[in-house]
Amino acid sequence: MKYRSLGRTGLKVSEISLGTMIFGEQSGRATPEAEAKEILSAFVEAGGNFIDTANGYAAGRSEEIIGEWMRAQLRDSLVIATKVRFPRGVGPNQEGLSRKHILAEVDNSLRRLQTDYIDLYYLHMWDNQTPLEETLRALDDLVAAGKVRYSGVSNFKAWQVMKALAISDARGYARFAAAQYQYSLVVRDIDHEFLDLMESEGLGHCPWGPLGGGFLTGKYMKGQRPEEGRISKTPDEWEESWEKRNTVRNWGILEAVDAVAQKHDTTLSQVAINWLLTRPAISSVIVGVRTMLQLVDNLGAAEWALDSTDIEVLESASVPKPPYPYRLIEKSGGRSNS
DSSP states (O other): OOEEESTTSSOEEESEEEEOTTBTOSSTTSBOHHHHHHHHHHHHHTTOOEEEOOTTGGGGHHHHHHHHHHTTSOGGGOEEEEEEOSOSSSSTTSSSSOHHHHHHHHHHHHHHHTOSOEEEEEEOSOOTTSOHHHHHHHHHHHHHHTSEEEEEEESOOHHHHHHHHHHHHHHTOOOEEEEEOBOBTTBOGGGGTHHHHHHHHTOEEOOBOTTGGGGGGTOSBTTBOOSSSHHHHSOTTSTTOHHHHOSHHHHHHHHHHHHHHHHHTOOHHHHHHHHHHTSTTBOOEEEOOSSHHHHHHHHGGGGOOOOHHHHHHHHHHHOOOOOTTHHHHHHTTSOOOO
């Protein structure tokens, strides 16, 4: 396993990180708790040190499983990321990015994780009810108190991220060190603004959904709506749904991924993860595995690298057409995307 700096910080994270969203879920696709702990141990034994969760994953049970497992680990060798924003109760102050909710939820996450600090604390989504100054001051206080080492951002618009960074810089607050956005060969929307922003401002990108909800594993068939797997259970209007994956463009991308996988005698999953590791601003790719076999396969992506011809094949199939004004900027000789 190789390690990269988290953005412009001195924190080193494994280039593949373990996502734990389905640990503790009460559903047919959830990972049983005993196996989840075995996966966590196997990930660390393979050299992984970066583990991603959230206070809302499985209603907090994901954090609890990590905490129970982590009692037998060397805590300081691990980098634990969690998040705050979504409802954790029925009251009006039990969601959002208010100072009250953030301070309450960081303590709840610390209790569930059985630790006295969080390495990376993400704002999970924009909150239009709370002034940014209030949110950022609360985060800065947590860093000053030692409860949080670094802060990050997820699911903000680009201008919202930039505004938050400007406020932090002007007021001397600890600024975001990382960003977490959906990114894969079949979902490249952030190419048109966010990658430039992350590079310019030193945010380490930790993308989720590297396999497009399982689409890039090659287990789905064109024209046949699946009955099993994440895509089959995701409503059409949500991310990682069959409606969003079953497109002519995406099937063409899958053919390109398959060609590269056959060339290297490897899996489609490893090709998709490998491509992400070549992209700008990437600090770590989050793999949300359900089984030990999936973990072993995904970690194999760190053992080899795409060559320039492979990258050209994948780029040709997947590069998104720039919308206005990016195409105008590009035509005029400026840079429109990464």
